[in-house]
Amino acid sequence: MISVYNFIGSWQLFPEKGIYELGSRPKSGICIIAGTTDTKGISINNSWVTLENDAFSSQYQLQADDALHNYPDTDFAESVKMELISSIQFYIYFYKNEEVILKVKHELLQNGYLKITQDGFAANGKQYINTEIYHKQMSVLPYASAASGAMIKPTEAGVIKHKALSAMEEQTNMQLDQIRRQIELLALQAQEIQMRKELSMIIYNAKLSFSPVVGSVYYLYQKNDDTHFLSMIGPQQWSKGSAYKNYIAQVKLLADHTWVEM
Template structure:
Protein backbone atom coordinates (compact mmCIF):
# COMPACT_ATOMS: atom_id res chain seq x y z
CA UNK A 1 0.00 0.00 0.00
CA UNK A 2 2.69 2.45 -1.15
CA UNK A 3 0.22 5.24 -1.98
CA UNK A 4 -1.05 5.27 1.62
CA UNK A 5 2.41 5.89 3.08
CA UNK A 6 2.00 9.68 3.42
CA UNK A 7 -1.14 9.24 5.51
CA UNK A 8 0.26 6.73 8.01
CA UNK A 9 0.76 8.83 11.13
CA UNK A 10 -0.92 10.32 14.15
CA UNK A 11 -2.29 13.76 13.30
CA UNK A 12 -3.02 16.52 15.82
CA UNK A 13 -6.00 18.81 15.22
CA UNK A 14 -5.65 22.57 14.60
CA UNK A 15 -9.03 23.70 16.07
CA UNK A 16 -8.47 27.32 15.04
CA UNK A 17 -8.09 26.28 11.39
CA UNK A 18 -11.32 24.25 11.28
CA UNK A 19 -14.76 25.17 9.97
CA UNK A 20 -17.91 23.31 11.06
CA UNK A 21 -21.34 23.66 9.53
CA UNK A 22 -22.74 20.61 11.32
CA UNK A 23 -21.97 18.02 13.98
CA UNK A 24 -19.84 17.90 17.09
CA UNK A 25 -17.28 20.68 17.49
CA UNK A 26 -14.04 19.45 19.10
CA UNK A 27 -11.65 21.63 21.07
CA UNK A 28 -8.77 19.18 20.58
CA UNK A 29 -8.31 16.00 18.62
CA UNK A 30 -6.13 13.20 17.33
CA UNK A 31 -6.66 11.33 14.05
CA UNK A 32 -4.51 8.24 13.59
CA UNK A 33 -4.12 6.24 10.37
CA UNK A 34 -2.35 2.88 10.52
CA UNK A 35 -1.63 0.04 8.12
CA UNK A 36 -2.89 -3.35 9.32
CA UNK A 37 -3.30 -6.91 8.02
CA UNK A 38 0.10 -6.88 6.30
CA UNK A 39 -0.67 -3.60 4.60
CA UNK A 40 -4.01 -4.68 3.11
CA UNK A 41 -6.20 -2.42 5.30
CA UNK A 42 -6.16 0.99 6.91
CA UNK A 43 -7.24 1.42 10.51
CA UNK A 44 -8.60 4.84 11.51
CA UNK A 45 -8.59 5.76 15.20
CA UNK A 46 -10.35 8.94 16.26
CA UNK A 47 -10.19 10.48 19.74
CA UNK A 48 -11.47 13.91 20.63
CA UNK A 49 -12.79 16.19 23.38
CA UNK A 50 -15.65 18.57 22.67
CA UNK A 51 -15.96 22.15 23.84
CA UNK A 52 -18.32 20.77 26.52
CA UNK A 53 -15.45 18.51 27.75
CA UNK A 54 -17.10 15.30 26.58
CA UNK A 55 -14.76 12.53 25.44
CA UNK A 56 -15.37 10.61 22.21
CA UNK A 57 -13.62 7.65 20.64
CA UNK A 58 -14.13 5.75 17.40
CA UNK A 59 -12.15 3.20 15.40
CA UNK A 60 -12.83 1.46 12.10
CA UNK A 61 -10.90 -0.20 9.31
CA UNK A 62 -11.26 -0.12 5.52
CA UNK A 63 -9.61 -1.72 2.50
CA UNK A 64 -8.74 1.14 0.12
CA UNK A 65 -9.59 -0.73 -3.08
CA UNK A 66 -12.84 1.07 -3.92
CA UNK A 67 -15.07 -1.84 -2.91
CA UNK A 68 -18.11 -1.45 -0.68
CA UNK A 69 -17.49 -2.88 2.78
CA UNK A 70 -19.72 -3.12 5.88
CA UNK A 71 -19.53 -0.01 8.03
CA UNK A 72 -18.72 -0.65 11.67
CA UNK A 73 -20.98 2.28 12.71
CA UNK A 74 -24.42 1.29 11.50
CA UNK A 75 -26.00 4.44 12.96
CA UNK A 76 -23.91 6.36 10.45
CA UNK A 77 -23.92 4.13 7.39
CA UNK A 78 -24.49 0.60 6.12
CA UNK A 79 -21.40 0.43 3.94
CA UNK A 80 -18.21 2.39 3.28
CA UNK A 81 -15.71 2.58 0.45
CA UNK A 82 -12.13 3.82 0.49
CA UNK A 83 -9.90 4.75 -2.41
CA UNK A 84 -6.47 6.35 -2.84
CA UNK A 85 -6.48 8.02 -6.29
CA UNK A 86 -2.98 9.48 -5.77
CA UNK A 87 -0.27 9.78 -3.13
CA UNK A 88 -1.82 12.90 -1.59
CA UNK A 89 -5.53 11.94 -1.58
CA UNK A 90 -7.56 9.40 0.39
CA UNK A 91 -11.36 9.33 0.11
CA UNK A 92 -13.89 7.56 2.35
CA UNK A 93 -17.50 7.43 1.20
CA UNK A 94 -20.33 6.31 3.49
CA UNK A 95 -23.68 4.90 2.25
CA UNK A 96 -27.01 4.47 4.03
CA UNK A 97 -29.81 2.58 2.28
CA UNK A 98 -27.59 2.61 -0.83
CA UNK A 99 -27.51 6.44 -0.81
CA UNK A 100 -24.35 8.43 -0.15
CA UNK A 101 -24.60 10.23 3.19
CA UNK A 102 -21.02 11.34 3.75
CA UNK A 103 -17.77 11.77 1.85
CA UNK A 104 -14.51 12.38 3.71
CA UNK A 105 -11.62 13.55 1.56
CA UNK A 106 -8.15 13.41 3.10
CA UNK A 107 -5.58 15.58 1.34
CA UNK A 108 -1.90 16.13 2.12
CA UNK A 109 -1.23 19.86 1.68
CA UNK A 110 1.98 21.38 0.31
CA UNK A 111 3.03 22.38 3.86
CA UNK A 112 2.71 18.78 5.06
CA UNK A 113 -0.56 19.31 6.91
CA UNK A 114 -3.51 16.96 6.53
CA UNK A 115 -6.82 18.53 5.44
CA UNK A 116 -10.08 16.65 5.89
CA UNK A 117 -13.16 17.86 4.00
CA UNK A 118 -16.50 16.34 5.01
CA UNK A 119 -19.42 16.65 2.62
CA UNK A 120 -22.64 15.15 3.89
CA UNK A 121 -26.34 15.31 4.65
CA UNK A 122 -27.73 16.01 8.13
CA UNK A 123 -30.62 14.06 9.64
CA UNK A 124 -32.84 16.95 8.51
CA UNK A 125 -31.75 16.50 4.91
CA UNK A 126 -29.57 19.62 4.75
CA UNK A 127 -26.19 19.50 3.01
CA UNK A 128 -23.12 20.56 4.94
CA UNK A 129 -19.35 20.89 4.51
CA UNK A 130 -16.92 20.65 7.43
CA UNK A 131 -13.19 21.27 7.14
CA UNK A 132 -10.43 20.19 9.50
CA UNK A 133 -6.66 20.69 9.43
CA UNK A 134 -4.12 18.52 11.24
CA UNK A 135 -0.37 18.51 11.70
CA UNK A 136 1.68 15.34 12.00
CA UNK A 137 2.70 14.26 15.48
CA UNK A 138 6.08 12.82 16.36
CA UNK A 139 4.39 10.63 18.96
CA UNK A 140 0.86 9.51 19.68
CA UNK A 141 -1.02 11.55 22.25
CA UNK A 142 -3.60 9.67 24.33
CA UNK A 143 -6.44 12.07 23.65
CA UNK A 144 -8.45 14.20 21.33
CA UNK A 145 -9.51 14.46 17.71
CA UNK A 146 -12.54 15.38 15.72
CA UNK A 147 -14.61 14.20 12.77
CA UNK A 148 -17.13 16.84 13.67
CA UNK A 149 -19.48 15.67 10.94
CA UNK A 150 -19.64 11.98 11.81
CA UNK A 151 -22.48 11.36 14.26
CA UNK A 152 -20.81 8.99 16.73
CA UNK A 153 -22.14 8.69 20.26
CA UNK A 154 -19.81 8.67 23.31
CA UNK A 155 -18.36 5.19 23.79
CA UNK A 156 -17.71 3.46 27.09
CA UNK A 157 -13.99 3.50 26.36
CA UNK A 158 -14.05 7.22 25.58
CA UNK A 159 -15.97 8.09 28.74
CA UNK A 160 -13.67 5.94 30.87
CA UNK A 161 -10.68 7.76 29.42
CA UNK A 162 -12.35 11.12 29.98
CA UNK A 163 -13.18 10.36 33.61
CA UNK A 164 -9.67 9.00 34.21
CA UNK A 165 -8.06 12.06 32.65
CA UNK A 166 -10.34 14.40 34.61
CA UNK A 167 -9.43 12.65 37.86
CA UNK A 168 -5.76 12.71 36.89
CA UNK A 169 -5.89 16.44 36.15
CA UNK A 170 -7.64 17.17 39.45
CA UNK A 171 -5.12 15.11 41.41
CA UNK A 172 -2.05 16.53 39.67
CA UNK A 173 -3.39 20.09 39.95
CA UNK A 174 -3.99 19.53 43.67
CA UNK A 175 -0.49 18.09 44.10
CA UNK A 176 1.07 20.95 42.14
CA UNK A 177 -0.85 23.46 44.28
CA UNK A 178 0.42 21.73 47.43
CA UNK A 179 3.98 21.84 46.10
CA UNK A 180 3.52 25.51 45.18
CA UNK A 181 2.35 26.29 48.72
CA UNK A 182 5.29 24.34 50.14
CA UNK A 183 7.70 26.26 47.91
CA UNK A 184 6.17 29.57 49.00
CA UNK A 185 6.43 28.49 52.64
CA UNK A 186 10.06 27.43 52.18
CA UNK A 187 10.79 30.75 50.46
CA UNK A 188 9.28 32.67 53.39
CA UNK A 189 11.22 30.52 55.86
CA UNK A 190 14.44 31.07 53.92
CA UNK A 191 13.81 34.82 53.93
CA UNK A 192 13.25 34.78 57.70
CA UNK A 193 16.45 32.78 58.22
CA UNK A 194 18.40 35.28 56.11
CA UNK A 195 16.97 38.16 58.15
CA UNK A 196 17.87 36.42 61.40
CA UNK A 197 21.36 35.70 60.11
CA UNK A 198 21.96 39.31 59.10
CA UNK A 199 20.61 40.58 62.43
CA UNK A 200 22.65 38.01 64.35
CA UNK A 201 25.86 39.02 62.56
CA UNK A 202 25.15 42.64 63.43
CA UNK A 203 24.54 41.81 67.10
CA UNK A 204 27.58 39.55 67.46
CA UNK A 205 29.62 42.40 66.03
CA UNK A 206 28.13 44.78 68.62
CA UNK A 207 29.44 45.72 72.09
CA UNK A 208 27.84 43.40 74.67
CA UNK A 209 28.62 43.96 78.35
CA UNK A 210 26.54 41.07 79.75
CA UNK A 211 25.64 37.44 78.99
CA UNK A 212 22.41 37.37 76.94
CA UNK A 213 19.70 34.97 78.12
CA UNK A 214 17.44 32.88 75.86
CA UNK A 215 14.05 34.53 75.15
CA UNK A 216 15.05 37.73 76.95
CA UNK A 217 14.35 40.96 75.06
CA UNK A 218 17.25 43.35 74.49
CA UNK A 219 17.73 46.60 72.61
CA UNK A 220 20.12 47.24 69.73
CA UNK A 221 21.54 50.74 69.21
CA UNK A 222 23.91 52.36 66.75
CA UNK A 223 26.49 54.42 68.57
CA UNK A 224 27.66 57.83 67.43
CA UNK A 225 30.95 56.32 66.20
CA UNK A 226 29.06 53.92 63.93
CA UNK A 227 29.51 50.81 66.06
CA UNK A 228 26.66 48.85 67.62
CA UNK A 229 25.67 48.25 71.23
CA UNK A 230 23.32 45.67 72.74
CA UNK A 231 21.68 47.04 75.87
CA UNK A 232 19.28 46.03 78.64
CA UNK A 233 17.84 49.57 78.63
CA UNK A 234 14.82 50.31 76.43
CA UNK A 235 14.72 53.58 74.45
CA UNK A 236 11.97 55.08 76.62
CA UNK A 237 14.10 54.50 79.73
CA UNK A 238 16.85 56.86 78.57
CA UNK A 239 16.70 60.48 79.59
CA UNK A 240 16.09 62.54 76.48
CA UNK A 241 17.27 60.91 73.28
CA UNK A 242 19.97 58.85 74.99
CA UNK A 243 23.69 58.80 74.33
CA UNK A 244 23.33 56.96 70.99
CA UNK A 245 22.93 57.92 67.37
CA UNK A 246 19.79 55.81 66.87
CA UNK A 247 17.74 52.93 68.18
CA UNK A 248 17.67 50.01 65.70
CA UNK A 249 15.48 47.21 67.06
CA UNK A 250 14.16 45.23 70.00
CA UNK A 251 15.69 41.76 69.69
CA UNK A 252 15.42 38.35 71.31
CA UNK A 253 17.91 35.48 71.50
CA UNK A 254 16.54 32.13 70.28
CA UNK A 255 17.58 28.64 71.33
CA UNK A 256 19.63 28.17 68.14
CA UNK A 257 21.64 31.29 69.13
CA UNK A 258 20.23 33.37 66.33
CA UNK A 259 18.53 36.68 67.01
CA UNK A 260 15.09 37.78 65.89
CA UNK A 261 13.49 41.21 65.86
CA UNK A 262 10.42 41.55 68.10
CA UNK A 263 7.75 44.21 68.34
Protein backbone atom coordinates in the same frame (compact mmCIF):
# COMPACT_ATOMS: atom_id res chain seq x y z
CA MET B 1 1.65 1.27 -6.61
CA ILE B 2 -0.15 3.98 -4.62
CA SER B 3 0.42 3.76 -0.87
CA VAL B 4 -1.21 5.29 2.22
CA TYR B 5 2.16 5.47 3.96
CA ASN B 6 2.24 9.28 3.99
CA PHE B 7 -0.97 9.40 6.03
CA ILE B 8 0.15 7.00 8.76
CA GLY B 9 0.76 8.75 12.06
CA SER B 10 -0.88 10.75 14.80
CA TRP B 11 -2.45 14.03 13.66
CA GLN B 12 -3.44 16.77 16.09
CA LEU B 13 -6.34 19.07 15.28
CA PHE B 14 -6.08 22.85 14.92
CA PRO B 15 -9.55 23.70 16.35
CA GLU B 16 -9.27 27.36 15.34
CA LYS B 17 -8.60 26.51 11.68
CA GLY B 18 -11.72 24.37 11.24
CA ILE B 19 -14.96 25.35 9.50
CA TYR B 20 -18.05 23.61 10.91
CA GLU B 21 -21.37 23.95 9.11
CA LEU B 22 -22.70 21.04 11.18
CA GLY B 23 -21.95 20.72 14.89
CA SER B 24 -19.80 22.95 17.08
CA ARG B 25 -16.07 23.47 17.08
CA PRO B 26 -14.28 20.97 19.39
CA LYS B 27 -11.77 22.00 22.03
CA SER B 28 -9.16 19.48 20.89
CA GLY B 29 -8.82 16.49 18.61
CA ILE B 30 -6.46 13.81 17.34
CA CYS B 31 -6.77 11.48 14.35
CA ILE B 32 -4.58 8.36 14.42
CA ILE B 33 -4.11 6.59 11.07
CA ALA B 34 -2.35 3.21 11.10
CA GLY B 35 -1.75 0.44 8.59
CA THR B 36 -3.58 -2.89 8.90
CA THR B 37 -1.85 -6.25 9.33
CA ASP B 38 -2.66 -7.33 5.78
CA THR B 39 -1.05 -4.09 4.46
CA LYS B 40 -4.04 -3.56 2.15
CA GLY B 41 -5.90 -1.04 4.22
CA ILE B 42 -5.78 1.43 7.08
CA SER B 43 -7.24 1.81 10.55
CA ILE B 44 -8.60 5.21 11.54
CA ASN B 45 -9.10 6.13 15.18
CA ASN B 46 -10.76 9.49 15.82
CA SER B 47 -11.68 11.11 19.09
CA TRP B 48 -12.18 14.63 20.35
CA VAL B 49 -13.18 16.73 23.34
CA THR B 50 -16.02 19.23 23.16
CA LEU B 51 -16.03 22.68 24.72
CA GLU B 52 -18.05 21.11 27.55
CA ASN B 53 -15.22 18.58 28.15
CA ASP B 54 -17.25 15.61 26.82
CA ALA B 55 -15.07 13.03 25.05
CA PHE B 56 -16.15 11.07 21.97
CA SER B 57 -14.38 8.58 19.72
CA SER B 58 -14.78 6.39 16.66
CA GLN B 59 -12.67 3.62 15.16
CA TYR B 60 -12.96 1.65 11.92
CA GLN B 61 -10.86 -0.12 9.29
CA LEU B 62 -10.88 0.40 5.55
CA GLN B 63 -9.64 -1.56 2.54
CA ALA B 64 -8.05 0.50 -0.23
CA ASP B 65 -9.65 -1.60 -2.98
CA ASP B 66 -12.39 0.79 -4.19
CA ALA B 67 -15.04 -1.81 -3.24
CA LEU B 68 -18.02 -1.70 -0.91
CA HIS B 69 -17.64 -3.32 2.53
CA ASN B 70 -20.12 -3.77 5.36
CA TYR B 71 -19.99 -1.05 7.98
CA PRO B 72 -20.31 -2.18 11.62
CA ASP B 73 -22.50 0.70 12.82
CA THR B 74 -25.59 0.09 10.69
CA ASP B 75 -27.48 2.88 12.43
CA PHE B 76 -25.15 5.30 10.70
CA ALA B 77 -24.25 3.55 7.44
CA GLU B 78 -24.70 0.14 5.82
CA SER B 79 -21.50 0.05 3.77
CA VAL B 80 -18.28 1.97 3.24
CA LYS B 81 -15.79 2.33 0.40
CA MET B 82 -12.28 3.76 0.26
CA GLU B 83 -10.94 5.30 -2.95
CA LEU B 84 -7.18 5.89 -3.00
CA ILE B 85 -6.54 8.71 -5.49
CA SER B 86 -2.82 9.28 -4.94
CA SER B 87 -0.16 9.11 -2.24
CA ILE B 88 -1.48 12.43 -0.87
CA GLN B 89 -5.24 12.04 -1.32
CA PHE B 90 -7.99 9.50 -0.65
CA TYR B 91 -11.77 9.45 -0.18
CA ILE B 92 -14.05 7.52 2.14
CA TYR B 93 -17.69 7.04 1.11
CA PHE B 94 -20.42 6.00 3.57
CA TYR B 95 -23.58 4.48 2.05
CA LYS B 96 -27.10 3.99 3.32
CA ASN B 97 -29.98 2.76 1.17
CA GLU B 98 -27.44 2.62 -1.68
CA GLU B 99 -26.87 6.38 -1.47
CA VAL B 100 -23.81 8.28 -0.31
CA ILE B 101 -24.66 10.00 2.97
CA LEU B 102 -21.13 11.16 3.80
CA LYS B 103 -17.98 11.68 1.75
CA VAL B 104 -14.76 12.27 3.67
CA LYS B 105 -11.75 13.58 1.80
CA HIS B 106 -8.24 13.23 3.25
CA GLU B 107 -5.48 15.22 1.60
CA LEU B 108 -1.94 16.26 2.50
CA LEU B 109 -1.23 19.96 1.95
CA GLN B 110 2.05 21.44 0.73
CA ASN B 111 2.90 22.65 4.24
CA GLY B 112 2.63 19.07 5.55
CA TYR B 113 -0.76 19.53 7.22
CA LEU B 114 -3.61 17.04 6.85
CA LYS B 115 -6.90 18.47 5.61
CA ILE B 116 -10.07 16.44 6.21
CA THR B 117 -13.25 17.59 4.46
CA GLN B 118 -16.60 16.04 5.37
CA ASP B 119 -19.33 16.45 2.76
CA GLY B 120 -22.59 14.96 3.99
CA PHE B 121 -26.24 15.40 4.87
CA ALA B 122 -27.68 16.30 8.26
CA ALA B 123 -30.68 14.52 9.81
CA ASN B 124 -33.02 17.09 8.23
CA GLY B 125 -31.59 16.33 4.78
CA LYS B 126 -29.63 19.57 4.50
CA GLN B 127 -26.17 19.24 2.97
CA TYR B 128 -23.18 20.40 5.01
CA ILE B 129 -19.40 20.65 4.63
CA ASN B 130 -17.03 20.52 7.60
CA THR B 131 -13.33 21.19 7.15
CA GLU B 132 -10.56 20.34 9.62
CA ILE B 133 -6.80 20.97 9.59
CA TYR B 134 -4.32 18.73 11.45
CA HIS B 135 -0.59 18.78 12.04
CA LYS B 136 1.46 15.62 12.47
CA GLN B 137 2.77 14.77 15.91
CA MET B 138 6.30 13.57 16.44
CA SER B 139 5.09 10.62 18.51
CA VAL B 140 1.89 8.60 18.69
CA LEU B 141 -0.07 9.20 21.87
CA PRO B 142 -2.02 6.35 23.52
CA TYR B 143 -5.28 8.23 22.97
CA ALA B 144 -6.96 10.29 20.25
CA SER B 145 -9.24 13.27 19.88
CA ALA B 146 -10.67 14.36 16.49
CA ALA B 147 -14.04 15.42 15.19
CA SER B 148 -14.26 13.50 11.90
CA GLY B 149 -15.48 10.07 12.97
CA ALA B 150 -18.59 8.36 11.67
CA MET B 151 -19.18 6.11 14.71
CA ILE B 152 -19.72 8.39 17.70
CA LYS B 153 -19.59 6.69 21.08
CA PRO B 154 -18.83 8.45 24.38
CA THR B 155 -16.00 6.90 26.40
CA GLU B 156 -15.47 7.43 30.12
CA ALA B 157 -11.79 6.57 29.74
CA GLY B 158 -11.47 9.31 27.14
CA VAL B 159 -12.85 11.87 29.56
CA ILE B 160 -10.35 10.86 32.24
CA LYS B 161 -7.40 10.88 29.84
CA HIS B 162 -8.33 14.26 28.47
CA LYS B 163 -8.61 16.01 31.84
CA ALA B 164 -4.85 16.50 31.95
CA LEU B 165 -4.84 17.56 28.29
CA SER B 166 -7.64 20.08 28.91
CA ALA B 167 -5.85 21.52 31.94
CA MET B 168 -2.60 21.76 29.99
CA GLU B 169 -4.32 23.48 27.04
CA GLU B 170 -6.07 25.95 29.33
CA GLN B 171 -2.83 26.91 31.08
CA THR B 172 -0.71 27.15 27.93
CA ASN B 173 -3.41 29.10 26.08
CA MET B 174 -3.57 31.52 29.02
CA GLN B 175 0.20 31.98 28.93
CA LEU B 176 0.20 32.40 25.15
CA ASP B 177 -2.58 35.01 25.39
CA GLN B 178 -0.56 36.90 28.00
CA ILE B 179 2.55 36.86 25.79
CA ARG B 180 0.44 37.88 22.80
CA ARG B 181 -0.93 40.88 24.71
CA GLN B 182 2.59 41.86 25.74
CA ILE B 183 3.75 41.65 22.12
CA GLU B 184 0.80 43.80 20.99
CA LEU B 185 1.62 46.38 23.68
CA LEU B 186 5.28 46.46 22.65
CA ALA B 187 4.23 46.85 19.02
CA LEU B 188 2.01 49.82 19.92
CA GLN B 189 4.82 51.38 21.96
CA ALA B 190 7.27 50.90 19.10
CA GLN B 191 4.78 52.46 16.69
CA GLU B 192 4.30 55.44 19.01
CA ILE B 193 8.06 55.97 19.32
CA GLN B 194 8.45 55.75 15.54
CA MET B 195 5.71 58.36 15.05
CA ARG B 196 7.38 60.64 17.62
CA LYS B 197 10.71 60.19 15.85
CA GLU B 198 9.26 61.07 12.43
CA LEU B 199 7.48 64.13 13.84
CA SER B 200 10.64 65.21 15.68
CA MET B 201 12.68 64.97 12.46
CA ILE B 202 10.21 67.26 10.71
CA ILE B 203 10.30 69.81 13.55
CA TYR B 204 14.09 69.83 13.91
CA ASN B 205 14.37 70.38 10.17
CA ALA B 206 11.81 73.20 10.39
CA LYS B 207 12.47 76.90 10.89
CA LEU B 208 12.75 77.79 14.59
CA SER B 209 12.81 81.47 15.62
CA PHE B 210 12.84 80.70 19.35
CA SER B 211 14.12 78.10 21.82
CA PRO B 212 11.34 75.58 22.66
CA VAL B 213 10.71 74.77 26.32
CA VAL B 214 10.15 71.22 27.54
CA GLY B 215 6.50 70.65 28.37
CA SER B 216 5.25 73.59 26.33
CA VAL B 217 2.82 73.35 23.44
CA TYR B 218 3.51 74.77 19.98
CA TYR B 219 2.03 74.69 16.48
CA LEU B 220 3.57 73.19 13.35
CA TYR B 221 2.82 74.69 9.94
CA GLN B 222 3.73 74.09 6.31
CA LYS B 223 4.73 77.08 4.16
CA ASN B 224 3.97 77.65 0.49
CA ASP B 225 7.40 76.31 -0.46
CA ASP B 226 6.57 73.06 1.44
CA THR B 227 9.05 73.76 4.21
CA HIS B 228 7.90 73.73 7.84
CA PHE B 229 8.06 76.18 10.70
CA LEU B 230 7.18 76.06 14.39
CA SER B 231 5.20 78.82 16.05
CA MET B 232 3.75 79.76 19.42
CA ILE B 233 0.71 81.17 17.60
CA GLY B 234 -2.29 78.89 17.08
CA PRO B 235 -4.14 78.65 13.76
CA GLN B 236 -7.08 80.69 15.08
CA GLN B 237 -4.82 83.58 16.08
CA TRP B 238 -3.42 84.36 12.65
CA SER B 239 -4.71 87.32 10.71
CA LYS B 240 -5.95 87.03 7.15
CA GLY B 241 -3.29 86.40 4.54
CA SER B 242 -1.17 84.34 6.92
CA ALA B 243 2.17 83.17 5.63
CA TYR B 244 1.47 79.45 5.84
CA LYS B 245 -0.02 76.92 3.48
CA ASN B 246 -1.27 74.22 5.88
CA TYR B 247 -1.66 73.81 9.60
CA ILE B 248 -0.08 70.45 10.50
CA ALA B 249 -0.55 69.77 14.22
CA GLN B 250 -0.38 70.97 17.78
CA VAL B 251 2.81 69.53 19.27
CA LYS B 252 4.51 69.26 22.65
CA LEU B 253 8.19 68.96 23.52
CA LEU B 254 8.89 66.02 25.85
CA ALA B 255 11.72 65.63 28.37
CA ASP B 256 13.65 63.30 26.03
CA HIS B 257 13.53 66.08 23.40
CA THR B 258 11.16 64.19 21.16
CA TRP B 259 7.94 65.76 19.98
CA VAL B 260 4.45 64.34 20.32
CA GLU B 261 1.28 65.37 18.56
CA MET B 262 -1.38 66.56 20.97
